[in-house]
Amino acid sequence: MYKKYFKSFFDYIVALLALPVWLILLIIIAPIIYFQDKGPIFYNAFRLGENGRKFKMYKFRTMKVNASDIRNEDGSTFNSENDPRLTKIGKLLRKTSLDETPQLINILKGDMSIIGPRPDLPEHxxxxxxxxxxxxxxxxxxxxxxxxxxxxxxxxxxxxKNDIFYVDHLSLYLDIKVFIKTVQAVILQKNIFVNKAK
Known part of the structure; x- marks a missing residue:
C-alpha cells in the first residue's frame, strides 16, 4: 500500500513544502557558483529512472567549467576531496550534500523520490x-x-546489491530509518569522499 500509493504522495508534499526554503538557498548559492568561474549554475545530466526511463537530473554545479570526466575502475564517478576539478563552493556543496537539493524539482516532475536507489548513468x-x-x-x-x-x-x-535489498524491503519504517541516518551522515560529514579509485 505504501509503496504503490502513499510514497509518491509523501514525496510530492514534502518537496512542495521544502521548495520555498530551497529557493532561498538558490538565491544565496547561485551567484557564488557563477562568479567563481563564470559558468552555469546547474549541472544537468541524463540518468536512468524507473523502468529504465531516461530523465534529466538537476544538481548544483560543483566542478569547474569543462572539467574532465574521471571514472573509477567499476565505471562509477570518481570522487575525492582533493579533486582539482572541484570549485571552492563545489567542495562545500559536496560536503553538505546541498548540491543534490535541486532534485526537489525532479521529485515535483515525478522523476525521482526522496528516498530510493541513486540513479545510474544511461550507459550503466x-x-x-x-x-x-x-x-x-x-x-x-x-x-x-x-x-x-x-x-x-x-x-x-x-x-x-543494497539497492535491490531496499526494493525488496521498501516500507515506511525503512524510509524513516534511511532518512534519519542520512541526516546523521550529512551532519557528521562521514564517508563523503574517496581518495583513490576503486
Whole structure:
C-alpha cells in the first residue's frame, strides 16, 4: 500500500513544502557558483529512472567549467576531496550534500523520490548483469540506503546489491530509518569522499 500509493504522495508534499526554503538557498548559492568561474549554475545530466526511463537530473554545479570526466575502475564517478576539478563552493556543496537539493524539482516532475536507489548513468544499463536491473523497479532517490549507511565507501556493484535489498524491503519504517541516518551522515560529514579509485 505504501509503496504503490502513499510514497509518491509523501514525496510530492514534502518537496512542495521544502521548495520555498530551497529557493532561498538558490538565491544565496547561485551567484557564488557563477562568479567563481563564470559558468552555469546547474549541472544537468541524463540518468536512468524507473523502468529504465531516461530523465534529466538537476544538481548544483560543483566542478569547474569543462572539467574532465574521471571514472573509477567499476565505471562509477570518481570522487575525492582533493579533486582539482572541484570549485571552492563545489567542495562545500559536496560536503553538505546541498548540491543534490535541486532534485526537489525532479521529485515535483515525478522523476525521482526522496528516498530510493541513486540513479545510474544511461550507459550503466549495459553493465547490469543478472538481477541488477531490478534496481530500476522504483523511482531513484535524492538519498537512499547506500547514501545513509555507506555513502562513497563501497564499490558500485555492492551499491546495486543494497539497492535491490531496499526494493525488496521498501516500507515506511525503512524510509524513516534511511532518512534519519542520512541526516546523521550529512551532519557528521562521514564517508563523503574517496581518495583513490576503486
Amino acid at each position: 544499463f549495459e553493465l547490469y548483469v543478472g538481477n541488477e536491473i531490478r534496481k530500476l523497479e522504483i523511482k531513484p532517490g535524492i538519498t537512499g540506503y547506500n547514501q545513509a549507511y555507506f555513502r562513497n565507501t563501497i564499490p558500485w556493484k555492492d551499491k546495486i
